[in-house]
Amino acid sequence: MRFNHPPSIEDLQEMAETAFSAIPEELRSAVQGTAILVEDLPDEETLEALELQHPWELTGLYRGVPLTEKTHLGVPGEPDTILLYREPILVEWIETGEDLFRLVRNVLIHEIGHHFGFSDEEIARLEGEG
Template sequence: MRHTTPPSLEDILELAEQAFGAIPAVLRDMVRGTAIMVEDAPDDETLEGLGIENPWELTGLYRGVPLTQKSVLDVPQEPDTILLYREPILLEWIETGEELFGLVRNVLIHEIGHHFGLSDADIDRLESEE
């Protein structure tokens, strides 16, 4: 996808849906039924809750209860959601020159991996898989 203007929220969501199909199957299986949403930037409450001062540092966030902490006896909560933050992703895209599809794919892998307790080494390995 070639852009002459900054990609919109819808463009990033379309890329995310395509990238979701390109992440390792083991990760896709872990998050079946998880919603993917795109927002321009994280809100102040999210940043404060994570102890992040610079909003440009947060490209994505997995909101939900890890499977390891869920129980069949739990009262149903809101569905798990992967949030992608468009402006920080675009800033990283400009700064690194990385292909936007690859960047969005890596953010998805990173958020899913951290949510399920994978180490940075495990996530790096998964990011290099096709």
């Protein structure tokens, strides 16, 4: 995909949906019902909770209870959500020269990995499989 303008939230949302449909079925089915949203930047509350100084430090966030911590007896809470942050993703895209679709895919896979409680090594392996 080539852009003559900075990719919009809608552009990244479309990439995320395309990337999601291309990840392995076992990952997709396990996060069925998880919302995938794109926002420009993380909010101040999120930055404070993660002790981050600048919003460009966070490209994505998994909000929810990882599968490794869920119980069948637990009271349902907020739905699980994967947030992708447009501006930090675009900054990384510009700084690294990485393919934007691949970058969006990797951020998405990274956040899905958090849903499963995967280690950073396991997540890196999944990111490299595409």
